[in-house]
Amino acid sequence: MKPKVLLTHPLLPEAMDYLAGEVELELATREMLLPRSELLARIGDKQGLLCFLTDTIDREVMDRAPELKVIANCAVGVNNIDLQEAWSRGLLVTNTPEVLTESTADLTLALILATTRRLVAADRFCREGKFRGWQIDLFLGQELSGRTLGIIGFGRIGRAVARRALAFNLKVIYHDPQPLQPSLAKELQVEYRELDELLQEADIVSIHASLTPQSYHLISRDRLQLMKRTAVLINVARGPIVEEKALAEALASGRLWAAGLDVYENEPEITPELLGLDNVVLLPHIGSATYETRKKMCFIAIKNLLQGLRGERPDNLVEPF
Secondary structure, three states, X not given: OOOEEEEOOOOOHHHHHHHHHHOEEEEOOOOOOOOHHHHHHHOOOOOEEEEOOOOOEOHHHHHOOOOOOEEEEOOOOOOOEOHHHHHHOOOEXXXXXXXXXXXXXXXXXXXXXXXXXXXXXXXXHHHOOOOOOOOOOOOOOOOOOOOEXXXXXXXXXXXXXXXXXXXXXXXXXXXXXXXXXXXXXXXXXXXXXXXXHHHHHOOEEEEOOOOOOOOOOOEOHHHHOOOOOOOEEEXXXXXXXXXXXXXXXXXXXXXXXXXXXXXXXXXXXXXXXXXXXXXXXXXXXXXXXXXXXXXXXXXXXXXXXXXXXXXXXXXXEOOOO
16 A cells, blocks of 8 residues: 655646655645645645645644654755654654755855846836936946855855855855864865854855754844945845844845845745835745756655655655754
């Protein structure tokens, strides 16, 4: 008998077809968001759960699923899952690391260029029929060459961003709870800074940290005040790392030059004050949204799920810390 699996949202078609051939599959919804009542109603007899960052998997969900063995998250982050509760029950929790490194780093550079060169506002200007010809002061932005990029969180994605930044002749400084060995820092051409020092020195600050209790509102109202008035803030990590309302106020007042966001504090809600600002670029959490990356994510999540259901150790097991 095939194991029963609940899939909270559709995967790419080829991945869906493959998974349906391996398990007794139930798709919870084809809508953007899965109502919690539906999740609770459908999880009861399932041995496997394949879910996404938008799904909150907590004690209540686990209580409804006495046969559950594996929670396969189709994402790198697992902050949507109560890990301690899962581990206390002996449940396997998996994620999809590494695969989205390059696509997320690409999007980071896209946001850096879009904010420093005011590309979205300039595009809108043209579409609204306002372009009347070349002007010497039309949409003046900032050059990247010779500027300083500060990277907060220097894991796989942070390092991939640093590699790309060197091609733009950016100086790269970084902050991470675990600084690199001097030899590796020299090889990567980066320099370590304490967080407050980084915020004061950087022309562009790019966030690539994990969301933990320690990183919640890491970029607070007070820390935003440390940044240069000409600085740009980029966040493609997790929304709650930034105090979003304080960021909106800093952008509106001119205390901060620009921001580029792919994630939000109360996603999918966006602080209303941000929506009317021309100096912020807003994206709908598409950091890994290339066909190649999302296909890999789907199949990695499926492999993790099937390994766990077979009693094997999944390749990408999230272990207790």
